[in-house]
Amino acid sequence: MSADLTVHAEENAIAAGEVLISVSGLKKHYNGGAVKALDGVDAEIRKGEVVVIVGPSGSGKSTFLRSLNLLERPTEGTILFEGKDITSHKNDINLLRQKMGMVFQHFNLFPHLTVLDNMTLGPKKLLKMSKEDAEAKARQLLETVALADRADAYPSQLSGGQKQRIAIVRALCMSPDVMLFDEPTSALDPEMVGEVLDVMKSLAKEGMTMVVVTHEMGFAKEVGDRVIFMESGVIVEEGTPEEIFGAPKSERLQTFLAKVL
Amino acid sequence: MTAVPLAIPGWLQSLADQFYLNFIKDDRYMYLVRGLKITLEVTVLALILGVVLGVIIAIIRSTHDKTIEETKPGFGRFILKFLNAIAKIYLTVIRGTPVVVQLMIIYFVIFASSNNKVMVASIAFGINSGAYVAEIIRSGIMSIDQGQFEAGRSLGFNYFQTMIYIIIPQAFKNVLPALGNEFIVLIKETSVSGYVGLQELTKAGDIIRSRTYTAFMPLIAVALIYLVIVMIFSKLVSILERRLRNSER
Numbered sequence: 222m223s224a225d226l227t228v229h230a231e232e233n234a235i236a237a238g239e240v241l242i243s244v245s246g247l248k249k250h251y252n253g254g255a256v257k258a259l260d261g262v263d264a265e266i267r268k269g270e271v272v273v274i275v276g277p278s279g280s281g282k283s284t285f286l287r288s289l290n291l292l293e294r295p296t297e298g299t300i301l302f303e304g305k306d307i308t309s310h311k312n313d314i315n316l317l318r319q320k321m322g323m324v325f326q327h328f329n330l331f332p333h334l335t336v337l338d339n340m341t342l343g344p345k346k347l348l349k350m351s352k353e354d355a356e357a358k359a360r361q362l363l364e365t366v367a368l369a370d371r372a373d374a375y376p377s378q379l380s381g382g383q384k385q386r387i388a389i390v391r392a393l394c395m396s397p398d399v400m401l402f403d404e405p406t407s408a409l410d411p412e413m414v415g416e417v418l419d420v421m422k423s424l425a426k427e428g429m430t431m432v433v434v435t436h437e438m439g440f441a442k443e444v445g446d447r448v449i450f451m452e453s454g455v456i457v458e459e460g461t462p463e464e465i466f467g468a469p470k471s472e473r474l475q476t477f478l479a480k481v482l
Numbered sequence: 483m484t485a486v487p488l489a490i491p492g493w494l495q496s497l498a499d500q501f502y503l504n505f506i507k508d509d510r511y512m513y514l515v516r517g518l519k520i521t522l523e524v525t526v527l528a529l530i531l532g533v534v535l536g537v538i539i540a541i542i543r544s545t546h547d548k549t550i551e552e553t554k555p556g557f558g559r560f561i562l563k564f565l566n567a568i569a570k571i572y573l574t575v576i577r578g579t580p581v582v583v584q585l586m587i588i589y590f591v592i593f594a595s596s597n598n599k600v601m602v603a604s605i606a607f608g609i610n611s612g613a614y615v616a617e618i619i620r621s622g623i624m625s626i627d628q629g630q631f632e633a634g635r636s637l638g639f640n641y642f643q644t645m646i647y648i649i650i651p652q653a654f655k656n657v658l659p660a661l662g663n664e665f666i667v668l669i670k671e672t673s674v675s676g677y678v679g680l681q682e683l684t685k686a687g688d689i690i691r692s693r694t695y696t697a698f699m700p701l702i703a704v705a706l707i708y709l710v711i712v713m714i715f716s717k718l719v720s721i722l723e724r725r726l727r728n729s730e731r
Contacts, residue, residue, distance in 0.1 A: 290636055292632055292635065292636065315635075315638050315639065315640045318637070318638040319637070322636075323632075323633075323636035325629060325633065325636075327627075329629040329633035330633075333652050342648075343638065343639070346639070346643065346647065347637065347643075391637075392636075395637060
């Protein structure tokens with residue numbers, strides 16, 4: 222009896238290196254198939270891994286990322302997150318999303334709430350944490366991004382880089398199992414890109430599973446465990462940063478790299 | 483040196499006489515006091531009803547418009563379509579007919595057995611105002627950036643939690659001037675309640691006129707009272723607006 226319980230407990234906890242998200246045959250078509258944003262994508266994200274997705278604009282990389290927490294509902298295909306099919310109506314997507322933090326290109330902080338309230342809204346209402354616990358956790362996370370003194374500021378009082386760092390810790394407040402980044406530095410002034418990437422780097426070092434859509438090739442090389450190159454809604458090539466940047470096999474990747482590097 | 487006699491000019495004397503006749507004699511000012519009280523009662527009750535109805539209708543309409551394509555076929559989708567159809571009919575009928583007619587229908591037809599005129603008028607004006615408030619709030623909801631919805635949903639909030647905690651507070655702030663305007667329209671619209679015999683402010687002025695056979699004083703007094711209420715209210719709205727805006731700076 223007790224042995225059974227242990228087995229179940231272990232089933233739920235996914236160990237580092239095991240598959241956390243498994244995507245197969247993912248398609249997203251618009252206008253009845255006239256536009257194919259995703260045209261059959263298979264991928265696996267393992268726990269503790271930093272997967273960086275690169276590709277030209279319109280390649281479907283953002284659509285792919287946004288499908289992972291069902292902000293885009295795929296036309297076809299399955300996405301298993303921690304063993305559960307998130308596209309199935311039987312699984313509560315809201316509960317699954319609590320474990321998938323997301324960071325957006327345009328930050329999407331809630332302008333009517335202070336930084337602290339932005340961070341504690343989810344934990345208080347969804348995780349039923351007490352106000353004290355939620356705020357203690359939020360302040361602790363604010364320390365890690367050196368913004369402890371801005372807890373009572375409103376988003377409009379922050380710089381772009383500060384907003385994005387807050388957006389990252391807001392997602393972390395929910396203690397997610399994976400963090401999804403949708404071009405987190407694309408809307409930033411160049412001098413602010415570094416501070417956001419630094420936060421992401423330290424997050425990666427702590428072992429957070431991350432899926433990052435970005436144009437920052439430096440970040441992909443330095444932090445990525447695996448790089449996925451997408452074009453025209455399909456994965457053209459994937460491998461370690463050394464393989465992708467050092468020895469690109471496909472012509473399309475070579476052309477792409479020639480343009481961006 | 484002769485003392486200047488304290489002669490009161492004739493026109494001023496006649497004004498004072500009229501004032502006495504219309505307001506002081508037989509305590510006629512009490513008509514205005516009671517009328518004002520009823521006007522405010524009806525307005526406040528109608529406002530509450532209108533805002534509640536308006537928010538509900540606005541949420542139904544915008545939920546339908548934003549999510550119907552994503553909703554799986556089934557009972558939920560049917561209910562949403564059904565509610566949306568009801569909401570649309572309500573908006574069309576209420577905005578397409580005069581408020582006086584609606585008031586009379588509600589008083590003489592629907593609540594024919596009721597004698598509580600304040601309640602009937604409040605319901606009539608509340609239902610009427612709700613249609614306009616609904617469209618104001620819906621425009622506020624639709625004006626909020628899609629990214630706010632996505633941020634809420636990505637944290638794990640469901641659609642309604644996202645609405646309540648994230649979208650409505652922002653939408654409300656954006657539409658506050660329009661809502662204030664709707665309130666101003668509402669308080670003045672209650673002046674037609676005389677059609678069902680409710681003695682609110684306008685009717686009170688009219689009663690004085692019929693007693694004293696003078697129109698100028700009572701009607702000007704009624705107009706001034708409306709004006710003052712609206713001015714006070716506009717001031718309050720602009721203070722609230724500034725407060726809400728300042729909190730973000």
